[in-house]
Amino acid sequence: MQLLEFIKPQIRASEKHLKNTLDLLKDDASIPFIARYRKEHTGNMDETEIEKISGLLKLYNDLEKRKESILKAIKEQEALTEDLQAKIEAAPSLIQLEDLYLPFKKKRKTKAEAARQAGLEPLAKIIMAQNSGNIQQAAHRFVKGEISSAEAALEGAQHIIAEWISENGAVRNKIRRLFRSTAVINAKKVKTEAEKPEAVKYKQYFDWSEPVKRIASHRFLAIHRAEKEGFLRIKLEVEKQKAFDIISGIVLKQPHSSMAPVITAAIEDSFKRLIKPSFDTEILNEAKEKADDDAIGVFAANLEQLLMAAPLGEKRxxxxxxxxxxxxxxxxxxxxxxxxxxxxxxxxxxxxxxxxxxxxxxxxxxxxxxxxxxxxxxxxxxxxxxxxxxxxxxxxxxxxxxxxxxxxxxxxxxxxxxxxxxxxxxxxxxxxxxxxxxDPLSELVKIDPKAIGVGQYQHEVDQTKLKAKLDMVVASCVNRIGVNLNTAGKELLSYVSGIGPALAQNIVEYRNEQRNFPDRQELLKVPRLGAKAFEQSAGFLRIKDGKNPLDDSAVHPESYPVVKKIAKDQGLKVSDLIANDTVLDSLELEKYTDDQTGLISLKDIVKELKKPGADPRKALKQFEFDPSVKAIEDLKPGMRLPGIVNNITNFGCFVDIGIKERGLVHISKLANQFVSDVNSIVKLNQEVEVMVLSVDLEQKRVQLSLID
Known part of the structure; x- marks a missing residue:
């Protein structure tokens, strides 16, 4: 499968723009750089779309590596046919690929393998042919050595058939669909652990049952953590008879033949011993991955809002x-x-x-x-x-x-x-x-995002995936705002497109030795900072009161010539063009387009020239808590209080009302209507008025409502 063929069904973009974006990513261009300075190449894709393409590119590369590994393994077994190779090369997902590889995967000494070594595979093939005949007579022919009776021969053949059924692609596809659509997750308390004080937070899950496809991410992660800590046991259930009927419809061609009872027994054995445990693991892993993605998404949205919080600015x-x-x-x-x-x-x-x-x-x-x-x-x-x-x-x-x-x-x-x-x-x-x-952003980049306290079960999710996503969010915010090259610390600089920790350290050391950077071009004198890093980073770095007024804007140095041409055509200096809305609004931009700079980029340049280096963050406002409330004991149901949203989860939001304990507004108390996305109602740092619903002094819990 070719890369474009793999990605195209999942991205709404023209093949040309998709190919351009992939080429930029393969050339190690950063997502903020591509989104901001290569809009003509991508068809004006935003960071979210480019990030998705980047993720699909990695997925494709991982899939291709796995295909190579599997093809090599099957070839070494001298079992690779042209048809199998074509199926493996065309496999669109890791799940389908692993299903194809399953019959060739090296196994421990299973019951089926033991039966094969005892010479019972021919008997299994006779049974699976489902021809008329005397099954007992067929089985007697295999009574020898370790096989002491026809019953033992049939039992061994049944184990081989059970393994074949479990590896059958059609069976696996249909049973997978059954599990995904109907599986129910059951949680039961572990009696010996349930009485411990720390188990109380999982009490609602001591006898819990819910369809896997509908379970909310926060509930799944809570159950997952409780199982890990030993307070719960989890298992999946599907309707067994429905599973047996699905499998029978695929493998039992002659239900009235003398071979049918052995095949039926093999079907039940295969499902209970091989198929169900396999899909229990697969479906729970899928549910965990989905819950992780949801939780990471919530954390990322919170972190972005926190990092983009209004700064007071340069004050004493x-x-x-x-x-x-x-x-x-x-x-x-x-x-x-x-x-x-x-x-x-x-x-x-x-x-x-x-x-x-x-x-x-x-x-x-x-x-x-x-x-x-x-x-x-x-x-x-x-x-x-x-x-x-x-x-x-x-x-x-x-x-x-x-x-x-x-x-x-x-x-x-x-x-x-x-x-x-x-x-x-x-x-x-x-x-x-x-x-x-x-400046919240400059300070918060020094802290591991997981420690900032705006996540949801952040220690339960895939840590590699979490770190990658949060790093991407931090980088996006840093580059969106821009960084003062002459004052930023190395932590902030390390998130600038194309920089990283090593170059950030070099920039700080160069700045300390040479004093301030007079212009962006000086960056090229920093040790190990080459043309590629300069291209990626320069547009996001600001120099205030420098030699070139454009250095304090988001206009990229590669576009300085076009700005100079515009200024010259207007009979102005570049400095006089900046913030000159009258001139900028009257420009005929089409005459300045060329192979390097298109109309989209020119509009961005004009927008930036109108307000160079403008901070996208809102201005900071003072906020007053209710002066009569200083502790949880001061709260009474029915009170209306001002508050600030300081964490958002899938099940609601937490609000700071000026006491040590945060109050929870459950998702059902956010609005007088059904709410599926908490972020559609509230944002981090939003000022709200809440009503106190209940106060639990023993548990130090406060329930609030936003509903008027």
Whole structure:
């Protein structure tokens, strides 16, 4: 099967654009680069479509490698026919390929193999021919050696027939369809483990039954984890008689012959001993893969929304990592997130040094010209917010509560130790909180996405697939926003198209030695950064106040000549063309098209010239929680409260209402209508008003509703 033949049915695109996209991917072009700067080649495909093609390309390559391996294995057995080779080469999926290979796969010493070694395969063929004749007489001819009776001969032949049935392609296809359409997953508690305290979270699944094709990903992953932890036993069930009837319809051609009882017994034996265990594994693996994909999709959508959260921008920030007994760790940061000062204050019990702490904060705000205050949303967050808001400053200061999920992971990481070798983890954590307010993306790229707390059963899913998807999401967000080449850290730079960790380190080292980059062209002087890496990365890197005004835009250097030509035709300098909407709106773009630059790209260039380097993220707004609610004990059913959505799952969303515990809005409480996709109703960081439905103080659980 050829690559285009494999991919075309799954992608809605012309063959020309599909081939161009595949050529770019094979040439190691990044998905953000292809989507942004090769639109004419792809027919204006977006990143999602290109990512799908990239995934199919990998799948095809893996399939081809497996075909080569299988063909080699069968050839070594001297069993490869032209017909079989043609079927293997044409197989469109791994499942169909493995079905073709199954009869030739090396097996352990099975009952069928033992029967073959005893010389009973000819008897099995006689039975399967289903001709009229005396089956007992036929069986007696094989009584010799280890085979002591006709019954033993028939039993051995039955084992061989059972194996043939289990390897029959038609049987496997129809039974696979039966399992996919009707299989039910049953979960039962393990009595010896069910009484353990940690088993309570799986209590609803102690006697659970649900069709596999309808089970939601979060339920499957919960059951899967419970089985792994030993609290549940899982098994699949299908209607046995229906399975027997399907198989009989394929292999039992003469139901009234004397051979029929042996074949019928072989059918039942084959299903129970060989077919069902095989499909139990296959269907559960398919369900796990689907659940993984769903969970990874939810995680990716959440992560994208979190990374694209509104930044405060380059402001001088005082950040607080709040606490009671251990105090509040306080840091002052400059506009670029550089640590200027740190101290611990104790405004809360047991020390309750309110006056001293207030005086200290006030003096630091003045000394470091602070413009905003960031407070982590952990323990003592609301109390710290109240303390700060009671201080009388001589200027207007915006106070923000910042989600600190994952800050402790960062503060103990190698990255944090390299940034702040002389400070302890409490200082690093406070710095991370302040920087998150300034620019969430730049700070969050330093943390393993799994530690950010916006996933769903992230430790249960395929970790390789999860990492690949999340890395792709981070790269997409980084390249969509663009990166300041002269201020970005190596972690942020490593996600830029065409860069990676090694080149990012080289860029930082070159910048430290040579000071700032004056223009994009200087990148080519960075060790090991060649023309290919420059092509892939340059358009996503920004240089503010550099030699060339286009370097602070998403216009790619390869398009600078066309911009210069446009400016020259208008009698303007390039700098005068930028943000000149009157001129830009009047351009006849068709006259500037050529083999390199098409109309789609020219429209992108004009759009960028109107607002060069514009940040696609929304502006940050202050948010106020209900001041009367500081702890779960303050909640009462029926209360209406402001909140912020801080996690989305397939079964609902979690909302921060200003206390330590997050409240759950179940999917059934999102709207006055059926909701299939939580993301269609709410987004991460969205401000909402919720109603308290119930409060479980013992379990520390809060149920909320968005329904008015």
């Amino acid at each position: 920030i005082l950040a607080l990592d709040p606490g009671f007994k251990s105090g509040c760790k306080l840091v002052c940061l400059d506009e670029r997130g550089k640590l200027l000062y740190n101290e611990t204050i104790y405004p809360h019990p047991p020390q309750k040094e309110v006056a001293m702490a207030s005086k200290k904060v006030k003096s630091l705000v003045n000394a470091y010209d602070i413009e905003a205050i960031a407070i982590g949303n952990g323990t003592a967050s609301r109390e710290t917010e109240s303390f700060i808001k009671n201080i009388r400053f001589d200027r207007d200061l915006a106070v923000f509560i910042v989600n600190e999920a994952g800050a402790s992971v960062y503060s103990a990481s190698k990255v944090a130790r390299e940034e702040f070798p002389e400070y302890d983890i409490t200082v690093r954590g406070a710095v991370s909180i302040g920087r998150r307010l300034s």
